[in-house]
Amino acid sequence: MAMEKTFNASEAEPRISAMWEEAGAFAAGANRSRDESFTIMIPPPNVTGALHVGHAFNNTLQDILIRWHRMRGFDTLWQPGQDHAGIATQMQVEKMLAATGQPTRAELGRQKFLEKVWEWKGQYGGTIVDQLKRLGCSCDWNRNAFTMAGAEGDPRVGHENSPNFHDAVIKVFVEMYEQGLIYRGKRLVNWDPHFETAISDLEVENIEVAGHMWHFKYPLAGGATYTYVETDEDGTVTLSEERDYISIATTRPETMLGDGAVAVHPDDARYAPIVGQLCEIPVGPKERRRLIPIITDEYPDMSFGSGAVKITGAHDFNDYEVAKRGGIPLYRLMDTKGAMRSDGAPYEEAATVALDVSKGLKELTISEADALNLVPEELRGLDRFEARKAVVEQITSEGLAVMVTESYEEEGETLTRRVPYVENKPIMQPFGDRSKVVIEPMLTDQWFVDAEKVVGPALEAVRSGEIKIMPESGEKTYYHWLENIEPWCISRQLWWGHQIPVWYDEDGAFYCAATEAEAIAQSGGKTLTRDPDVLDTWFSSGLWPIGTLGWPEDTEEMRRYFPTDVLITGFDILFFWVARMIMMQKAVVKESPFHTVYLHQLVRDEKGKKMSKTTGNVIDPLEIIDEFGADALRFTNAQMAALGGVLKLSKQKITGYRNFTTKLWNAARFAEMNEAVGSEGTVPEATAMVNKWIIGETAKLRETVDVALEAYRFNDAANALYAFVWGKVCDWYVEFSKPLLLDGDAATRAETQAVMAWVIDQCLVLLHPIMPFITEELWQTLGTREKILAHTDWPSYGSALVDPAADSEMNWVIGLIEEIRSVRAQMHVPAGLKVPVVVRNMSVEAQAAYEGNEALIKKLARMDALHSVTDFPKGTAALSVTGAEFGLPLADIIDVDAEKARLEKSLGKLAKDIGGMRGRLGNPKFVASAPEDVVEETRANLAEREEEEGLMKAALQRLADL
């Protein structure tokens, strides 16, 4: 049965996948031969997800580690699963409903809508699993988990064997609540007006956009005036005028309606005369303008704008802090959609109450202030950006905008006019990372994790080295965030998610319990209503390491596989997920969930740009697998995985590694054609130097690969394998073996077959973690095996197999062949022509090396005979080889000028090297301070180079005689 010339990936991959699956090859503990476990938790892709290049990269690295450990006999588990992805999934299903003409979410109601989501999940939730299988991921697919498993409505499709994740989430919430780590509060949170839910700080993207800064006058109450004085650095007065207003700059005029105060810096002399007075918000019905106090606070920056800041505690995070410090009421202006409120009492009524508050006649509770709608009737119900326009217009038309003089051209003349002072300037605006709409700081009741209370052990775990974050720069980022951590808002006003286990009675008192029955019992038998909100998706994925192993039950898996070992994930979710997992596992089971975190960058296109649909530079890993095979993509991923490096994926690179699979295939094909198959796995005995040499090289490779993988240097492992297979086995060993296999005696032939078979097998074994498909296919094609390759033992041989004599002899042979080829090419000797070689002054070692390998030297250098001479004939090109003076007698063909140029060039290079080495050795300080082996090596090197130089010089001399 002759092998095909190339590996047919599209035919073989599904077949091999099926074989692995049937064999249960990836089950937890498969091929286990020792006690240590090795566990990786997959970063659960969104259940809505489709495989993109980032997943492909990330999962390739995980699979490499998993397969490597499984082959080494560890009790290995790669835990797969999906994340329920609250917002993303709810969005996807709503889209589907709209596209298929079904009732909307609101029309369906909560229960029916959730049924639709579960249905959708059953239908499409397995997509990513199939795609990961195509990549060759050796997860224990029977254990596939889901972060919503066991929640209400779960029909258990696609994660039938996963534990009851929901119970774990609820238990943790209740426990953390009882420990005082979770609390409910009315706080300013990031509100997404599109999804009408609170989101966490991390889900907000601050993007710089073109914005405006308006300057308005807030008139002083009762027409009061003061002298406004500006001075320069020296204290010289630069401006002094009577004012009846205070000037305020704002980028958000629509929030003026909710102002509770104007703040100035306590050191700001300009406003000292009016601190404590009231001023008027210059918007709203003229007869009912609200008055607010002018207060002092450290927050305003005296050099920014006018130095005076309006304080809208309910719509700005900085103002919120000022308002809390100053006891300023928080007036909410918008509804959940980001429109101006239209609820509550008429403006006049609300404004009257607010005025009493400003005057100190009345105090409001937070809820009372929140109930007050201070939006004037004509603005109620308007979108916030419409309201902004209306407010600006109103103020300007009333003459309360700060005016500046602007010059303009008209009919060739330069004229001036007075215009409102509006600065065009870039401002940072918050956007929802999912909805892409402007986020509104909003005062709402939410649930929070008191992050400050759980952050300590998480910080300590990394500081103490219990958890190592790679690359190290990740640790700095981690510290920086955790040291400045804010409360984590975990409630979401969504339907798809873990519903918060809290029930309220009619009086608003609440009871936190795992079940409704327990809550009722707590309440003393009252009628209760459950909190409609669900938990942030990241709250549940934060429990991934234990929830997937059956916690809170005391399971066999928990005991065997927890704590897990390595987490491989993208840099972008260090805070979202990694830090929170550490915090939560520390809080719940008092252990670090893993000992190593490997963070990688985003996978980009070949130019380093982010892949995006709009740019059109998206590479679809499934198309790549179709075209080049999964192994080529995987090898490319491994090869580009330099720690901390930018990941640039190009089709050209993938093509190159696809070619590498072909190269490997053909080396195996050569072995098969020469019956060099059927290795027993034990290192073969060898007598021929060639065979001893390649065995030693293989041993070095195994060490290099293990050292690289141990250090998560996937690129080093991949590059070493590539260099070995292509540069050592294919370029040299296969060629060396030909004379032995074709013309050698029976014993040599048998030995070489055995060694070749072993070497190819070792290539397959060592390459398997990176390229599982082609190696498995070849493994089973080349012999009848006891075990599949995925379960074959990883070798442990090492440098003891290196034979120094074989090593130096073969390197000498390679050097000689390369030198002959080089001279031939530069002298333009026809490629097919066999040439004689002359030699003199051959050392014993050189003679032995030559004679031991004459057949293959002759073949690979295309030489016909070696003649010993006492003097080189005229027109002989000298070879730069140690241990003997070799030459190519090319009297008829030699191009004297070309040969002179060649010699001079190599002499130039030699002179540079020799100069450097002599300089160093001539420096007594070098000899005194440098390590002995460095000095020794330099001496030996120098001697060698000097010998070469002598040969070249003599050759040049001979040319001159021609």
Add this chain to the structure above:
RNA sequence: GGGCGAUUAGCUCAGUGGUAGAGCACUUCGUUGACAUCGAAGGGGUCACAAGUUCGAACCUUGUAUCGCCCA
């Protein structure tokens, strides 16, 4: 503004103190019995710049320039 990182061959990037590397691209040659998805040979680099530490610096220190990323 704060933090982190990068700058090495035409391109993409390895290289943590001891002779500057790989892949691709390029040039020349090749129907050599595994492979043209191939083989052989070759050209190509003041390691961003400046100063310092050192016997010795692409590598360590400081500064400068340029470019990224994260956070405000």
